[in-house]
Amino acid sequence: MRFSRPPRRRFAESVVPMINVVFLLLIFFMISARIAPAPPFDLSLPVSQSETVLEEDMTLYISSENVVGFRGAVGADAWAALQTLNTQQRLTIRADADLPTPELAKVLARLAGIGLKTVDLAVGRP
Template sequence: MKLRRPPRFQENEPALPLINIVFLLLIFFMIAGVLAESPPFPVSPPGFEEKGAEGETKNLRLYVSAEGAFALGSEELPRAAVLERLEATEAAPALLDIVADKEADAAVLVTLMRELREAGQHELRLIVQEGAG
């Protein structure tokens, strides 16, 4: 009885499939990094120990800096213009996220929230950093 030799293992496996996967992952992360919106000025929200909402949706964001500057989305605007824009928008966002710097004056935020409610924006959410203390 004559036995055949098993086929020899190729030491030089083709690396092309691995290179393709790495390249596709690189493209994915480059695109995902571009989609994230960044505030027009540095904002450092205060910390909060509890967990936030698990499934956050993409909402319109209002940024408030420590110096009192305002930005709606990525556009920096004066306070009156922010309120006018939200009043003029017929399809107001269901939920407005407010991202305020931890050094921002609390009285300014309370007054701003009152003005936003008068402008027709009734659902507000204050965004804070998770786990910072």
């Protein structure tokens, strides 16, 4: 008596290696990405030839309408957050290019009144 062989079962390819690669890529991009908070409003920075890298955590944003933002707080809340800073910390100002210079001078005077001694002005590249 002759029996026929059972049909060969085709093995499905495992997706586990592909899932492993996807998770490794995800971890790589999460570790290598620099996650910084978004500015509270859109700014167009003044232009300069300097290439100094500034800290993102200690950034004061100033809009063209003289509205300030710091660490997610805007207006009076931003000024309250600035008063809690250590006076030895370095603060970066990202002011809109359309902000009038006398308004920027008033902000700098107010920061000096708080006691902040070192302030950097962020500018864009041409």
